[in-house]
Amino acid sequence: MSNTTTHHGLSREDINDAREVAAARSIKSVYVYEAPVRIWHWINAAAITVLAVTGYFIGSPLPTQPGEASANYLMGYIRFAHFAAGYLLAVGLAGRLYWAVVGNHHARELFWVPLFQRAYWKELGGMLKWYAFIAPRPGRYVGHNPLARFAMFFGFFLLTLFMIVTGFALYGEGAQAGSWQERLFGWVIPLFGQSQDVHTWHHLGMWALVCFVILHVYAAIREDIMGRSSVVSTMISGHRTFKD
Numbered sequence: 001m002s003n004t005t006t007h008h009g010l011s012r013e014d015i016n017d018a019r020e021v022a023a024a025r026s027i028k029s030v031y032v033y034e035a036p037v038r039i040w041h042w043i044n045a046a047a048i049t050v051l052a053v054t055g056y057f058i059g060s061p062l063p064t065q066p067g068e069a070s071a072n073y074l075m076g077y078i079r080f081a082h083f084a085a086g087y088l089l090a091v092g093l094a095g096r097l098y099w100a101v102v103g104n105h106h107a108r109e110l111f112w113v114p115l116f117q118r119a120y121w122k123e124l125g126g127m128l129k130w131y132a133f134i135a136p137r138p139g140r141y142v143g144h145n146p147l148a149r150f151a152m153f154f155g156f157f158l159l160t161l162f163m164i165v166t167g168f169a170l171y172g173e174g175a176q177a178g179s180w181q182e183r184l185f186g187w188v189i190p191l192f193g194q195s196q197d198v199h200t201w202h203h204l205g206m207w208a209l210v211c212f213v214i215l216h217v218y219a220a221i222r223e224d225i226m227g228r229s230s231v232v233s234t235m236i237s238g239h240r241t242f243k244d
C-alpha cells in the first residue's frame with residue numbers, strides 16, 4: 001500500500017484504479033446456466049472421477065491382502081464406490097434430462113446438435129480454426145460454442161448413456177436373473193457376445209470418456225484465458241460475462 005493518500009483518504013493507486021474502471025469497456029452479463037444445471041455439472045464430474053478411478057482398479061485389481069478375509073474388504077469397497085457413483089450418474093442424468101424439458105433453452109443444448117443447419121457447420125469450422133491457431137478471434141456465444149455442443153453430445157451424452165447401459169448390464173449379472181437390472185439391461189450381454197465383451201467395451205468407454213474430460217477441461221480453461229467471454233466461472237455463478 002502506498003502512503004501517499006489524498007484528502008479523501010484514497011491512495012493514488014485507488015484513484016488510478018477508479019479511472020481505469022471508468023475508462024474500461026462495459027462488461028455485459030447474461031444468465032445462462034441455472035442452478036440445477038450447475039449443481040448437476042459438478043456432481044456429475046465428481047461421479048465420473050470416482051467411476052474412472054474405481055473402474056480402473058476393477059479392471060486391474062490390487063493384490064489380495066493377507067490376513068482374515070472379513071478384515072480385508074478392499075476390492076469390495078472399491079466395487080461399492082463404483083456402484084454407488086454409477087447410480088448417482090444414472091439418476092443425475094435422468095434429473096438433467098428432466099431439467100432440459102423445464103429449464104431455459106440453454107439447458108437443452110446438451111441433448112441435440114443442429115446437424116442439418118448449414119450455419120452450424122460454418123460456425124463449427126470457425127471454432128476449429130480458432131483452436132488450430134488459424135483464426136485470430138473466436139465467435140461470441142451465449143450458450144455452448146458450436147464445437148462444444150458437438151463434443152458434449154457425441155463425446156459426453158451418448159458415451160455416458162453407453163456406460164450406463166453396459167454398466168447396468170454387468171450389474172444385472174451380480175444382481176442375478178429376475179432383478180430389475182437384469183430384466184431391463186440383460187439383453188445387452190448377448191448383443192456384444194458374452195460378459196467379457198461387455199467388460200471390454202465398458203472399459204474402452206472409460207478411456208474415451210477420459211479423453212473427453214482432458215479435452216474439455218483444457219478447452220474450458222484455455223477459452224477462459226484466451227476467449228472473448230467467461231467460461232469456468234459461468235459454470236459456477238451461471239453468468240456469462242463478455243470481455244468486449
Ligand code: HEM
Pocket residue numbers: 037041044045046048049106107109110143144145148152156213216217220221230231232233234235
Ligand atoms: C469428469 C469431469 C467433467 C465432465 C464429465 C464434464 C462434463 C460437462 C458437460 C456434459 C457439460 C455441459 C453441461 C450442460 O450443458 O448441461 C459441461 C460444461 C462445462 N464444464 Fe464440464 N465436465 C467436467 C469437468 C469440468 C471441470 C474440471 C471444469 C473446470 C475447469 C469444467 C468446466 C465446464 C464449463 C466451464 C462448462 C460450460 C461450458 C460453457 O461455458 O459453455 N468441467 N461439462
Ligand code: HEM
Pocket residue numbers: 048051052054055056058059060079082083085086087089090163164166167168170171172199200202203205206209
Ligand atoms: C463414467 C462411467 C463409468 C466408468 C468410467 C466405468 C468404468 C468401469 C471400468 C473401467 C470397469 C472395469 C471393466 C473391466 O475391465 O472388467 C468397470 C466395471 C464395472 N462397472 Fe463401470 N463404469 C462406469 C459406469 C458404470 C455404471 C453406471 C454402472 C452401473 C451400476 C457400472 C457398473 C459396473 C460393473 C457392474 C462392473 C463390473 C464389476 C466387476 O466385474 O467386479 N459402471 N466400470
